[in-house]
Amino acid sequence: MQARQVALTGKAFNADESDETDENSRHSSIYHALLEYRTGRKPLIPNPIHTERVKADLLSQSLSQSALPTHAFSGGVVPNVMQTQATSTSIMPHVLPDSGICYDVEATDEQVSSGMRIPRFSPDQIANAFSRSAAYALNSKEVEYLIHFLKKPCVKDQGPSRQLIRAKIDAFHEDEIAMSGGSRERLAYPSGSEDAEFGVILHCQSTKGHVGEFWDPENRTIQLLIEKGLSPEFIYGFDWHWRAEESMRRADQSSCPTRRWPKGLRSLHDRFSSGLLELLPLPWVVIGGGCAKDSYRRTLSGCSKQLTIQLADAVNLEIDLNFHGTSLRRIVIYVPHPSSAFFKPSSAYNVGTVLDASINFILWLHHRDGNSNNFIETLSLISPGVRSAAPLGELYGYVARELNLGRNLILDEYKPAFLSWATTYLLESPVSVLSRGDSLAQSIRRKIGNQISSTKKSNGFDAVQIGRKGPAARYGYENKLIWDGQRVSVTQKGTFKIFLSEDQESLELRGGRPLQREVSKSPNPVTIHFSDEEITLQQDGSVVFQTTCAQIKDQNLRARWVAQLRVESREKTASMEAKIPGHITAITSLI
Known part of the structure; x- marks a missing residue:
C-alpha cells in the first residue's frame, strides 16, 4: 500500500513537472512569436548615441541568465514582474528578459530633488509578462491561434477603402442627427489610415463649437499622445461616442456624460463604433477610459479571454484577446483616459505608469520610436489637492x-x-x-x-453699501485719470500705487526698502510727478525716487506706465494752452 502511495505521489510530481514544462514551452513560443511579429515590421534606424550602451546591457543580461524566470500564478495574474532596465526600441533581445525590479538611473536624475523615482517598464519585459500570462490562461488551441495571429504578415493595403468608411460615417451622421436633433458640427470624424495595425479609441471629445477629426493637435489629450510619439500616419483613431460634450465636468458627477443621452441614441453610437471595428483590421487597439472600455466589452463574444499583468500594487494592465471561431481577431489593451489624472491628481502616477507601459510595448512591437516616460513625467507634475481646483x-x-x-x-x-x-x-x-x-x-x-x-x-454685491472699501479707498485715494502732483502712499515694502478707474487694474512700482526708509524720515506726504520719460516721487521738495519707463522690467507694466505718461503729458500741454492761450502760438511762429 505504501509503495502504491509513493508511486501515485511520484506520478503527481511528474504531472506537475510536465505542466510546468508545457507552460514554459508555451511561454517561450509566444514570446518569440512576438519578436517575430516585431521583426516583420519596418525597422527603425538605431540611435547611435545609445546603441553601444544598449548592446553592452543586452550582452550583460544574456550572460547573467541561465534559465527561464519562474513565477507563481493566481487567476492568470502575473505578479510584480516589472520596473525595468531601459532598452532601446531599435534593438531586439535574443533571450527572455529578466523580470526583476530595477530603475533607470539616468531617467531619474532629474527627479531626485523631488524624492520620487520614476520606474520604466521596458517593452521586452512587458512582452515577457504578456507571454507568461497567456501561456497560463490559454488552452493549447488558443495558444496556437495567438501564435498564428502574431505570425501573420503586415496588413498594409488590406483595409477597407476610405470612400467606404466615409460613406458609412456620413450615413451614421444622418441617422444620429435625425435621432438627437443635434448639430452636425458637433459630430467627430476619425483620423488615420484604414489599414493601420494600431488603433486608439477614446471616449468623446470635450470642446465647444465645431468638432473636426479625432486627431486635433489643439486638444490636450492629443498633445499628450503626440508627445508620446503617436501619429495618424500609422494609427487609426476615433471616439467611441461621436457627439462632443462641452465639458467632462458634470454637476452630478456621473461617470459619463453620455449616460444622460436617450438609450436609443447611445445604442446607435455603440452599434456604429462596433461595426466600424469589424470593418477595420486593427489587430492591436488601445482603449482609453472606463466608458469606452465597458462599451467595447459588451461587444465581445464568450470566447474572448482576459489577461491581467500586475505592474505594481493596484497597478495592472488589462488585456482582452478577442477570439472569433478558430482565430484571434484582435488584441485590446485598456488604459486610463490620458486626461483622467487632471480630474483626479492622486491617481496621476498610476495613470502615467499604465499609459507609458502599454503604449511603449505597442510602439516597440511595431518598430516605432517614442518618448518612453512622457506620461509619468508629465502627469506626475500635477499638484495633488482638491479635485479640479484651480492651481x-x-x-x-x-x-x-x-x-x-x-x-x-x-x-x-x-x-x-x-x-x-x-x-x-x-x-x-x-x-x-x-x-x-x-x-x-x-x-x-x-x-x-x-x-x-x-x-x-x-449677486447684487455692493462694497460701499455693506461698508467695505475698494482698493483705492483702502489706500486713501479716489480713482483719478491724472496723477501729476498728487499724493501717493509708500508701503512698508517700498511699493506705491496709483488708481485710475474701477475697471482698470492699479499701476504700481517698487522702490524697495531703501525708498521706504527714505520716506519714513519725514511725516510729510509723498507726491508723484511725471515728465516725458521719468516718474518721480518727491517729499519736502526733494526727489526720493526716480525711474524711467525703460527701466521697468515687466513688459505689460512698462506699456501701461508709458501710456500713463502720454496721458499726463497731454494734460500738461492742454493745461498750459488754457493758461497762456497765445504762448504756444507765439513760440510756433518764432520757429
Whole structure:
C-alpha cells in the first residue's frame, strides 16, 4: 500500500513537472512569436548615441541568465514582474528578459530633488509578462491561434477603402442627427489610415463649437499622445461616442456624460463604433477610459479571454484577446483616459505608469520610436489637492517670476499640467495667447478677477453699501485719470500705487526698502510727478525716487506706465494752452 502511495505521489510530481514544462514551452513560443511579429515590421534606424550602451546591457543580461524566470500564478495574474532596465526600441533581445525590479538611473536624475523615482517598464519585459500570462490562461488551441495571429504578415493595403468608411460615417451622421436633433458640427470624424495595425479609441471629445477629426493637435489629450510619439500616419483613431460634450465636468458627477443621452441614441453610437471595428483590421487597439472600455466589452463574444499583468500594487494592465471561431481577431489593451489624472491628481502616477507601459510595448512591437516616460513625467507634475481646483498658488508663482525677470514667461517655462488647465480655463491654446505677445499668467489672472467681479455684481454685491472699501479707498485715494502732483502712499515694502478707474487694474512700482526708509524720515506726504520719460516721487521738495519707463522690467507694466505718461503729458500741454492761450502760438511762429 505504501509503495502504491509513493508511486501515485511520484506520478503527481511528474504531472506537475510536465505542466510546468508545457507552460514554459508555451511561454517561450509566444514570446518569440512576438519578436517575430516585431521583426516583420519596418525597422527603425538605431540611435547611435545609445546603441553601444544598449548592446553592452543586452550582452550583460544574456550572460547573467541561465534559465527561464519562474513565477507563481493566481487567476492568470502575473505578479510584480516589472520596473525595468531601459532598452532601446531599435534593438531586439535574443533571450527572455529578466523580470526583476530595477530603475533607470539616468531617467531619474532629474527627479531626485523631488524624492520620487520614476520606474520604466521596458517593452521586452512587458512582452515577457504578456507571454507568461497567456501561456497560463490559454488552452493549447488558443495558444496556437495567438501564435498564428502574431505570425501573420503586415496588413498594409488590406483595409477597407476610405470612400467606404466615409460613406458609412456620413450615413451614421444622418441617422444620429435625425435621432438627437443635434448639430452636425458637433459630430467627430476619425483620423488615420484604414489599414493601420494600431488603433486608439477614446471616449468623446470635450470642446465647444465645431468638432473636426479625432486627431486635433489643439486638444490636450492629443498633445499628450503626440508627445508620446503617436501619429495618424500609422494609427487609426476615433471616439467611441461621436457627439462632443462641452465639458467632462458634470454637476452630478456621473461617470459619463453620455449616460444622460436617450438609450436609443447611445445604442446607435455603440452599434456604429462596433461595426466600424469589424470593418477595420486593427489587430492591436488601445482603449482609453472606463466608458469606452465597458462599451467595447459588451461587444465581445464568450470566447474572448482576459489577461491581467500586475505592474505594481493596484497597478495592472488589462488585456482582452478577442477570439472569433478558430482565430484571434484582435488584441485590446485598456488604459486610463490620458486626461483622467487632471480630474483626479492622486491617481496621476498610476495613470502615467499604465499609459507609458502599454503604449511603449505597442510602439516597440511595431518598430516605432517614442518618448518612453512622457506620461509619468508629465502627469506626475500635477499638484495633488482638491479635485479640479484651480492651481492658484502656481499661477501667482508664475506672476511673481515674470515680475522678477521683467518679461513674459515662454511656453517651456510653464509646467505641462498647468498648460492643460490653462487651455481648459481660457478656452484657447496657450500658444495663441503667447503668440499675441500677452502674458499667459496675467491673462488668466485678469480673467479670474473679471469673473469674480462679474459674479459679485450679478449677486447684487455692493462694497460701499455693506461698508467695505475698494482698493483705492483702502489706500486713501479716489480713482483719478491724472496723477501729476498728487499724493501717493509708500508701503512698508517700498511699493506705491496709483488708481485710475474701477475697471482698470492699479499701476504700481517698487522702490524697495531703501525708498521706504527714505520716506519714513519725514511725516510729510509723498507726491508723484511725471515728465516725458521719468516718474518721480518727491517729499519736502526733494526727489526720493526716480525711474524711467525703460527701466521697468515687466513688459505689460512698462506699456501701461508709458501710456500713463502720454496721458499726463497731454494734460500738461492742454493745461498750459488754457493758461497762456497765445504762448504756444507765439513760440510756433518764432520757429
